[in-house]
Amino acid sequence: xxxxxxxxxxxxxxxxxxxxxxxxxxxxxxxxxxxxxxxxxxxxxxxxxxxxxxxxxxxxxxxxxxxxxxxxxxxxxxxxxxxxxxxxxxxxxxxxxxxxxxxxxxxxxxxxxxxxxxxxxxxxxxxxxxxxxxxxxxxxxxxxxxxxxxxxxxxxxxxxxxxxxxxxxxxxxxxxxxxxxxxxxxxxxxxxxxxxxxxxxxxxxxxxxxxxxxxxxxxxxxxxxxxxxxxxxxxxxxxxxxxxxxxxxxxxxxxxxxxxxxxxxxxxxxxxxxxxxxxxxxxxxxxxxxxxxxxxxxxxxxxxxxxxxxxxxxxxxxxxxxxxxxxxxxxxxxxxxxxxxxxxxxxxxxxxxxxxxxxxxxxxxxxxxxxxxxxxxxxxxxxxxxxxxxxxxxxxxxxxxxxxxxxxxxxxxxxxxxxxxxxxxxxxxxxxxxxxxxxxxxxxxxxxxxxxxxxxxxxxxxxxxxxxxxx
Amino acid sequence: xxxxxxxxxxxxxxxxxxxxxxxxxxxxxxxxxxxxxxxxxxxxxxxxxxxxxxxxxxxxxxxxxxxxxxxxxxxxxxxxxxxxxxxxxxxxxxxxxxxxxxxxxxxxxxxxxxxxxxxxxxxxxxxxxxxxxxxxxxxxxxxxxxxxxxxxxxxxxxxxxxxxxxxxxxxxxxxxxxxxxxxxxxxxxxxxxxxxxxxxxxxxxxxxxxxxxxxxxxxxxxxxxxxxxxxxxxxxxxxxxxxxxxxxxxxxxxxxxxxxxxxxxxxxxxxxxxxxxxxxxxxxxxxxxxxxxxxxxxxxxxxxxxxxxxxxxxxxxxxxxxxxxxxxxxxxxxxxxxxxxxxxxxxxxxxxxxxxxxxxxxxxxxxxxxxxxxxxxxxxxxxxxxxxxxxxxxxxxxxxxxxxxxxxxxxxxxxxxxxxxxxxxxxxxxxxxxxxxxxxxxxxxxxxxxxxxxxxxxxxxxxxxxxxxxx
Numbered sequence: 001x002x003x004x005x006x007x008x009x010x011x012x013x014x015x016x017x018x019x020x021x022x023x024x025x026x027x028x029x030x031x032x033x034x035x036x037x038x039x040x041x042x043x044x045x046x047x048x049x050x051x052x053x054x055x056x057x058x059x060x061x062x063x064x065x066x067x068x069x070x071x072x073x074x075x076x077x078x079x080x081x082x083x084x085x086x087x088x089x090x091x092x093x094x095x096x097x098x099x100x101x102x103x104x105x106x107x108x109x110x111x112x113x114x115x116x117x118x119x120x121x122x123x124x125x126x127x128x129x130x131x132x133x134x135x136x137x138x139x140x141x142x143x144x145x146x147x148x149x150x151x152x153x154x155x156x157x158x159x160x161x162x163x164x165x166x167x168x169x170x171x172x173x174x175x176x177x178x179x180x181x182x183x184x185x186x187x188x189x190x191x192x193x194x195x196x197x198x199x200x201x202x203x204x205x206x207x208x209x210x211x212x213x214x215x216x217x218x219x220x221x222x223x224x225x226x227x228x229x230x231x232x233x234x235x236x237x238x239x240x241x242x243x244x245x246x247x248x249x250x251x252x253x254x255x256x257x258x259x260x261x262x263x264x265x266x267x268x269x270x271x272x273x274x275x276x277x278x279x280x281x282x283x284x285x286x287x288x289x290x291x292x293x294x295x296x297x298x299x300x301x302x303x304x305x306x307x308x309x310x311x312x313x314x315x316x317x318x319x320x321x322x323x324x325x326x327x328x329x330x331x332x333x334x335x336x337x338x339x340x341x342x343x344x345x346x347x348x349x350x351x352x353x354x355x356x357x358x359x360x361x362x363x364x365x366x367x368x369x370x371x372x373x374x375x376x377x378x379x380x381x382x383x384x385x386x387x388x389x390x391x392x393x394x395x396x397x398x399x400x401x402x403x404x405x406x407x408x409x410x411x412x413x414x415x416x417x418x419x420x421x422x423x424x425x426x427x428x429x430x431x432x433x434x435x436x437x438x439x440x441x442x443x444x445x446x447x448x449x450x451x452x453x454x455x456x457x458x459x460x461x462x463x464x465x466x467x468x469x470x471x
Numbered sequence: 472x473x474x475x476x477x478x479x480x481x482x483x484x485x486x487x488x489x490x491x492x493x494x495x496x497x498x499x500x501x502x503x504x505x506x507x508x509x510x511x512x513x514x515x516x517x518x519x520x521x522x523x524x525x526x527x528x529x530x531x532x533x534x535x536x537x538x539x540x541x542x543x544x545x546x547x548x549x550x551x552x553x554x555x556x557x558x559x560x561x562x563x564x565x566x567x568x569x570x571x572x573x574x575x576x577x578x579x580x581x582x583x584x585x586x587x588x589x590x591x592x593x594x595x596x597x598x599x600x601x602x603x604x605x606x607x608x609x610x611x612x613x614x615x616x617x618x619x620x621x622x623x624x625x626x627x628x629x630x631x632x633x634x635x636x637x638x639x640x641x642x643x644x645x646x647x648x649x650x651x652x653x654x655x656x657x658x659x660x661x662x663x664x665x666x667x668x669x670x671x672x673x674x675x676x677x678x679x680x681x682x683x684x685x686x687x688x689x690x691x692x693x694x695x696x697x698x699x700x701x702x703x704x705x706x707x708x709x710x711x712x713x714x715x716x717x718x719x720x721x722x723x724x725x726x727x728x729x730x731x732x733x734x735x736x737x738x739x740x741x742x743x744x745x746x747x748x749x750x751x752x753x754x755x756x757x758x759x760x761x762x763x764x765x766x767x768x769x770x771x772x773x774x775x776x777x778x779x780x781x782x783x784x785x786x787x788x789x790x791x792x793x794x795x796x797x798x799x800x801x802x803x804x805x806x807x808x809x810x811x812x813x814x815x816x817x818x819x820x821x822x823x824x825x826x827x828x829x830x831x832x833x834x835x836x837x838x839x840x841x842x843x844x845x846x847x848x849x850x851x852x853x854x855x856x857x858x859x860x861x862x863x864x865x866x867x868x869x870x871x872x873x874x875x876x877x878x879x880x881x882x883x884x885x886x887x888x889x890x891x892x893x894x895x896x897x898x899x900x901x902x903x904x905x906x907x908x909x910x911x912x913x914x915x916x917x918x919x920x921x922x923x924x925x926x927x928x929x930x931x932x933x934x935x936x937x938x939x940x941x942x
Contacts, residue, residue, distance in 0.1 A: 109715050109826030156662045165662055183915040187891050188824035190854040191627045191636055193675050194893035194900065194908060195938065196920045200671040204664050244580055295766070353659035355580030383661040420658050422665035429665065437665060444654040449667050451926030456919060467666065 548620030
């Protein structure tokens with residue numbers, strides 16, 4: 001694709017659309033919008049102009065301008081993404097929804113909240129919790145990420161085993177289409193078969209099919225009872241082998257998080273924290289919730305018994321909020337800790353059928369040995385979604401690392417595919433996994449996706465170069 | 472659209488593709504394929520040839536032939552649909568999946584079943600129940616409908632309040648695209664953001680985007696405890712007013728079915744059955760389930776108390792399987808009973824936000840009076856999904872009825888829209904509601920849908936004339 005440059009005239013027109021204070025193009029200020037949580041050196045790219053509109057109408061006008069002038073638009077939430085989805089790889093207009101963070105409607109009768117998409121995800125729960133409600137679809141980065149990014153990536157998090165991911169909760173949305181029309185999809189409805197389910201197509205489409213400006217989210221009753229188990233194992237294999245057993249025989253937990261020794265140690269050092277038996281080869285962090293504390297504890301106990309029958313060394317019950325938070329904090333900070341300790345790395349999020357996750361661990365060991373790199377692993381074992389993280393060996397040159405990274409990723413994805421899995425369970429394709437999706441996806445599926453993209457975005461201006469390229 | 476006729480040569484080619492016994496074109500045998508559960512006189516249309524292929528490969532070849540010869544294809548499940556979706560309104564090839572009813576895989580480790588789409592939906596539960604598993608996404612017609620039709624319509628049923636509708640359980644599928652390619656979408660995965668979520672786009676697309684030949688369904692643990700309440704009210708309004716109260720304050724029930732007096736009486740007469748206080752103005756049928764009978768009974772009791780505090784006359788507990796089945800049988804047979812007693816009718820399935828359903832009942836009364844027709848009402852109140860049924864007044868001529876039907880439907884849909892609802896919650900658009908969807912849908916949304924259809928089905932041969940027309 002050939003795009004035009006953003007001229008001074010276009011910057012002036014953007015200022016007329018959304019006000020001078022919502023348009024800027026000085027390099028220093030734009031730098032923060034040139035990368036996300038992927039490696040900036042590898043994936044970063046500067047926009048030509050950043051706009052921070054405050055209404056859907058302004059976004060509509062910006063998108064129409066971009067179509068007229070053939071300028072790419074990259075929509076952006078908090079920039080906490082892990083696949084480069086919000087990076088303006090062709091320059092052009094970076095459109096941040098950061099100033100669109102108003103809650104529009106809290107509807108207790110229907111148990112739904114409607115909010116603009118620049119809201120920090122955790123804010124939603126802060127607002128509604130006093131009414132005994134909560135939104136369960138949030139990802140691990142809930143304290144920084146925006147709802148808009150969650151929708152674009154169909155983000156999943158630590159509660160997905162029981163509660164599912166973002167898409168399950170998005171009942172309606174306002175969308176600015178790639179040609180600049182404003183449309184409302186879905187509604188406050190439990191069921192709806194009036195036409196194609198376009199809103200679920202938008203969820204997870206990584207901003208390539210339009211910009212979601214507000215969304216209506218289904219809420220559920222806040223669980224009042226909770227029990228958290230930390231289960232220690234000798235080896236990662238022992239821990240992972242238990243996961244399908246619990247999923248088939250136990251109460252479905254809210255979370256079943258896996259952490260290997262290196263992941264736990266790295267996060268503990270980063271946080272200056274210590275967990276019991278930090279030297280265990282692997283841990284499962286299991287949470288059960290409900291409305292009756294006695295029942296929840298019985299369920300947790302039964303899961304603990306299953307763990308002990310299946311090779312666990314020890315089961316710890318985190319019986320108060322502080323202990324629960326300490327353990328969860330370790331889990332939540334693994335990614336950040338690795339970024340600090342081993343900044344040159346590739347954080348993956350392969351997903352396989354639950355029964356196949358025991359087959360993944362020996363393959364990671366094999367790749368680790370073959371390429372002489374560490375591959376710590378942690379993640380949402382109860383969803384079959386594992387964060388295998390390829391970490392550069394300090395003894396390798398950067399050139400060698402890039403070579404190894406590409407080869408190891410390719411092999412990892414092939415193994416995943418062979419096990420009935422996919423290359424991304426929650427981080428998305430973006431720029432980072434584009435070539436690997438191309439290698440692993442049926443060309444028919446790809447051509448169906450491209451058909452939609454071409455039909456909706458004829459000038460190919462909406463977040464181009466993400467997920468797949470058009471020929 | 473101009474289509475070509477099915478010539479003798481084409482019939483011969485179809486016989487070569489799927490064997491002579493799977494192709495027929497005698498009128499008598501084809502008659503059964505010319506209508507569904509909508510009024511045959513109004514919506515029925517004969518196909519030119521019926522094919523009953525047995526593999527996806529055969530379907531692929533048939534679809535390629537149809538594209539080459541410009542002949543429309545109408546895919547068909549059990550023909551139990553309520554919107555004309557499976558009727559070959561342009562003649563051409565009627566493709567029935569009736570011979571594709573094999574279970575391909577039962578995967579207890581991942582709690583999923585993979586089956587061809589010609590299976591009768593209830594069969595799935597019969598097969599897995601001895602393993603303590605069940606599939607909760609089925610519609611009320613589960614004893615006759617096919618899984619394929621459920622997917623095409625995104626069917627919902629009596630358990631949707633707690634368990635959701637068909638789409639929630641479809642994890643993967645094999646699809647023959649409108650151009651005859653075979654593609655596998657999704658998989659046995661709890662999470663997947665590898666590309667657009669095309670399988671959820673297929674669910675509910677009424678066979679206009681391809682033919683689903685097999686599907687992988689997520690199963691859940693069979694609830695072992697159940698409690699059923701029959702709650703009597705003086706008026707429909709009293710009953711409906713309770714619904715949002717229970718949804719906001721009570722345990723989420725499996726079902727919360729509403730039946731007005733006329734619906735109950737008609738079904739009871741049809742079944743030669745009697746329910747307690749059949750003379751009550753309206754009833755709610757509420758079911759709660761779980762794994763602990765004591766807890767379930769406590770939950771049901773709390774809901775019963777809420778009902779009594781909110782205007783119920785009486786709460787009956789159906790405490791054994793026979794009584795539960797008797798009540799449910801009345802509910803399930805309402806549609807069939809009305810078809811026998813009042814064959815000239817229009818069965819609707821409007822859906823509104825739960826908090827808005829109390830506003831629907833007075834509007835139905837108003838329409839009933841204004842047009843001098845009965846409008847019995849029943850349905851899935853817990854989902855905001857109501858089967859208002861316009862019944863021809865025996866004193867009216869057919870001409871007058873058609874006039875009234877169109878006017879009253881138009882008004883009903885406008886009211887629904889004003890309340891934040893949609894014209895169909897589970898029956899689909901098909902032929903029956905096409906013009907009304909056109910009137911009520913944002914043109915932008917419609918053009919996005921058409922964009923997909925045009926991109927995927929350039930010759931417009933896959934179930935044309937359903938949901939919307941292409942210009």
